[in-house]
Amino acid sequence: SQKIEQNSEALNIQEGKTATLTCNYTNYSPAYLQWYRQDPGRGPVFLLLIRENEKEKRKERLKVTFDTTLKQSLFHITASQPADSATYLCALYMDSNYQLIWGAGTKLIIKP
Amino acid sequence: DAGITQSPRHKVTETGTPVTLRCHQTENHRYMYWYRQDPGHGLRLIHYSYGVKDTDKGEVSDGYSVSRSKTEDFLLTLESATSSQTSVYFCAISDSVVADTQYFGPGTRLTVL
Numbered sequence: 229s230q231k232i233e234q235n236s237e238a239l240n241i242q243e244g245k246t247a248t249l250t251c252n253y254t255n256y257s258p259a260y261l262q263w264y265r266q267d268p269g270r271g272p273v274f275l276l277l278i279r280e281n282e283k284e285k286r287k288e289r290l291k292v293t294f295d296t297t298l299k300q301s302l303f304h305i306t307a308s309q310p311a312d313s314a315t316y317l318c319a320l321y322m323d324s325n326y327q328l329i330w331g332a333g334t335k336l337i338i339k340p
Numbered sequence: 341d342a343g344i345t346q347s348p349r350h351k352v353t354e355t356g357t358p359v360t361l362r363c364h365q366t367e368n369h370r371y372m373y374w375y376r377q378d379p380g381h382g383l384r385l386i387h388y389s390y391g392v393k394d395t396d397k398g399e400v401s402d403g404y405s406v407s408r409s410k411t412e413d414f415l416l417t418l419e420s421a422t423s424s425q426t427s428v429y430f431c432a433i434s435d436s437v438v439a440d441t442q443y444f445g446p447g448t449r450l451t452v453l
Contacts, residue, residue, distance in 0.1 A: 236380070262441065270446060270447070271430050271445055271446055271447055272383070272430075272442075272444050274443070317382070317383070319382075319383075327385060327399075328383075328385070330382030331382050332381055333382070
């Protein structure tokens with residue numbers, strides 16, 4: 229069956245450290261992958277997009293990698309801050325049906 | 341929230357009653373989407389629209405219908421609400437192809453008793 233897996237348990241990180249979140253998928257061949265941030269009671273907000281032919285993408289303190297062989301994307305936040313605390317969602321775009329398929333998200337908690 | 345509003349923001353209703361949720365955008369984006377979000381699940385697409393009067397089904401469309409009579413408005417209707425439709429509903433918009441970056445509204449929390 230087709231699955232997208234993100235850590236269901238919250239990730240606790242000390243302020244200033246690098247937070248790394250994973251998005252694993254099976255039985256998909258996505259054209260590209262997106263990462264979103266969601267705060268409690270609000271809609272997701274787009275952060276980064278990475279295409280299947282790109283290995284890495286950066287935006288300020290954020291870095292995303294995409295390994296189509298491992299079927300995995302890693303999302304890194306360097307020099308993490310308490311304000312980075314949120315739930316982070318990955319979404320895969322499928323060329324086959326033109327839709328985004330979403331992971332359930334990982335809750336990130338940055339402790340001061 | 342990128343010029344997207346949803347109404348109502350909260351609604352409690354009873355099983356068997358019809359419910360309509362409204363999404364309004366001021367961005368003039370072509371594509372509009374309705375998702376539901378439940379604990380432990382990713383966002384699941386209910387229906388989407390690729391233009392006025394042009395809509396298509398998503399992954400979980402059973403029990404839902406949509407209409408888009410104007411570019412700026414996308415309505416989601418539950419013809420006869422059931423408890424399994426208790427969820428948070430998000431509207432999203434995108435500018436170009438279906439899976440372009442999506443911008444989300446604030447959500448509607450619907451409880452069906």
